[in-house]
Amino acid sequence: MVAQAQPTNRSEVSMLKQLIILALAVLLPVPVLAAPPAALTGNLTLEDCIQQGLTYNPQVHAYALAIDESDQAVLEAWGAFLPTLSLGYNVNDLSNNSDTERDTDYLDQNSQSLNVRLTQPLFTSFSGVAGVKRARQSRDYRRAELDFMRQQLVREVSTSFYSHLQASQRAAQWQASVERLQRQKEIAAAWVAQELAPRLRLLETEVELSNARHELIRAQSQQQIAAAQLRQWLALDARAPLNLQGEFAPEQSLSPCGQLGDCLQLALQQRPDLQLAQLSIEMARQDAHAVLARNLPQAQIEGGWTDYQREYDDPLYPEDDREYYSVSLNLSMKPFQGGRNLAAWRKQRIAVDRYSHQLAATRHQITSDVETRYQQLQEAGARIHTAETALNEARAAYQVAERSAELGIVSLDDLLNAELRLTRAEINLIDSRAEAALARVQLDYAIGTPVR
Numbered sequence: 001m002v003a004q005a006q007p008t009n010r011s012e013v014s015m016l017k018q019l020i021i022l023a024l025a026v027l028l029p030v031p032v033l034a035a036p037p038a039a040l041t042g043n044l045t046l047e048d049c050i051q052q053g054l055t056y057n058p059q060v061h062a063y064a065l066a067i068d069e070s071d072q073a074v075l076e077a078w079g080a081f082l083p084t085l086s087l088g089y090n091v092n093d094l095s096n097n098s099d100t101e102r103d104t105d106y107l108d109q110n111s112q113s114l115n116v117r118l119t120q121p122l123f124t125s126f127s128g129v130a131g132v133k134r135a136r137q138s139r140d141y142r143r144a145e146l147d148f149m150r151q152q153l154v155r156e157v158s159t160s161f162y163s164h165l166q167a168s169q170r171a172a173q174w175q176a177s178v179e180r181l182q183r184q185k186e187i188a189a190a191w192v193a194q195e196l197a198p199r200l201r202l203l204e205t206e207v208e209l210s211n212a213r214h215e216l217i218r219a220q221s222q223q224q225i226a227a228a229q230l231r232q233w234l235a236l237d238a239r240a241p242l243n244l245q246g247e248f249a250p251e252q253s254l255s256p257c258g259q260l261g262d263c264l265q266l267a268l269q270q271r272p273d274l275q276l277a278q279l280s281i282e283m284a285r286q287d288a289h290a291v292l293a294r295n296l297p298q299a300q301i302e303g304g305w306t307d308y309q310r311e312y313d314d315p316l317y318p319e320d321d322r323e324y325y326s327v328s329l330n331l332s333m334k335p336f337q338g339g340r341n342l343a344a345w346r347k348q349r350i351a352v353d354r355y356s357h358q359l360a361a362t363r364h365q366i367t368s369d370v371e372t373r374y375q376q377l378q379e380a381g382a383r384i385h386t387a388e389t390a391l392n393e394a395r396a397a398y399q400v401a402e403r404s405a406e407l408g409i410v411s412l413d414d415l416l417n418a419e420l421r422l423t424r425a426e427i428n429l430i431d432s433r434a435e436a437a438l439a440r441v442q443l444d445y446a447i448g449t450p451v452r
Contacts, residue, residue: 270448
């Protein structure tokens with residue numbers, strides 16, 4: 001009989017545990033963040049990388065959770081206007097060894113009482129209103145912080161993406177330079193073997209070939225560094241493969257806001273750090289109002305119900321069973337608290353002045369930042385046209401010098417110089433396009449372009 005009853009008891013215990021876990025899951029929901037993928041498949045464009053970062057970057061999730069915290073803080077602040085229900089239960093066992101005791105309150109007895117009280121604030125000296133406003137301002141501050149973080153993320157992802165693209169193109173050009181210098185080395189070796197040129201020309205070619213290989217290694221290393229930084233912002237594993245696809249588009253050298261004045265106006269309207277500085281001033285002012293509210297009176301009404309029972313050990317004394325209600329109005333005021341409120345109010349006023357100076361400094365910094373990024377973009381755009389013209393001329397000159405060197409018309413020194421000019425022109429064009437793209441990214445960040 002006992003052996004047959006055990007499975008039933010175990011199943012009941014297991015079912016009870018499942019019900020408890022289910023109840024906790026419903027009453028205490030725990031937010032679950034989406035885990036980032038270990039690796040990304042396919043070729044990723046800049047837009048793909050930005051969306052990946054905005055979706056899985058842990059810093060973005062942290063700032064988003066801070067907004068959830070501030071939402072709960074607003075609800076908590078509203079609780080100052082709602083009633084408070086309190087329950088109390090007391091059990092007392094009194095034993096008195098004195099034989100001469102006549103006071104019934106101190107005779108041997110057992111008593112218990114149940115208290116229920118409901119308290120409703122009527123006037124909280126405006127501290128409740130100040131608390132709600134302060135909580136809302138804190139929520140706005142957290143939202144501005146999230147916008148600021150998202151803009152920083154877009155800037156860092158874009159910078160790493162373009163740095164990777166720049167390093168990749170530089171590596172490809174240096175690889176092409178190595179191949180051209182390798183052909184020049186073969187030509188120089190043939191000329192030296194036929195005693196048509198001194199051995200010095202061969203050594204010069206070998207030196208430039210070694211320099212080109214050195215620059216190739218550096219470009220490949222910069223490419224790996226940019227990829228590692230990009231993985232960090234995309235919340236990817238350190239060894240996850242990263243295949244990027246993109247080019248430096250001509251429109252990247254164009255200003256996103258037209259003239260400099262338009263860019264400055266947009267920056268003063270959109271920059272989240274400017275909003276953060278303004279919100280800091282407003283929160284300090286609200287804190288000062290909350291301090292002043294401490295000296296004002298407060299009023300609350302309280303209703304209570306008590307069930308009291310008492311039983312004496314001596315049967316000569318009757319039992320006591322009481323049930324009563326009470327309603328009370330409480331008024332309180334603290335006009336003086338040792339000067340703490342005055343000092344706290346002065347502290348907040350000083351904080352307002354401090355934040356005001358920081359706001360002015362932020363405005364000057366934003367203005368300088370926008371002007372700098374705007375001029376850098378204009379300069380990079382102008383350099384692209386010059387670099388393209390120089391590359392076309394250097395490419396044509398190298399083709400002529402290479403054919404002439406094969407025919408023995410020009411010297412090896414002329415061919416080497418043509419190669420160096422061609423390589424320099426190719427690298428200058430890549431750097432000009434990359435600088436234009438990076439300057440555009442910095443200008444977008446400087447004017448506070450919203451992230452969608």
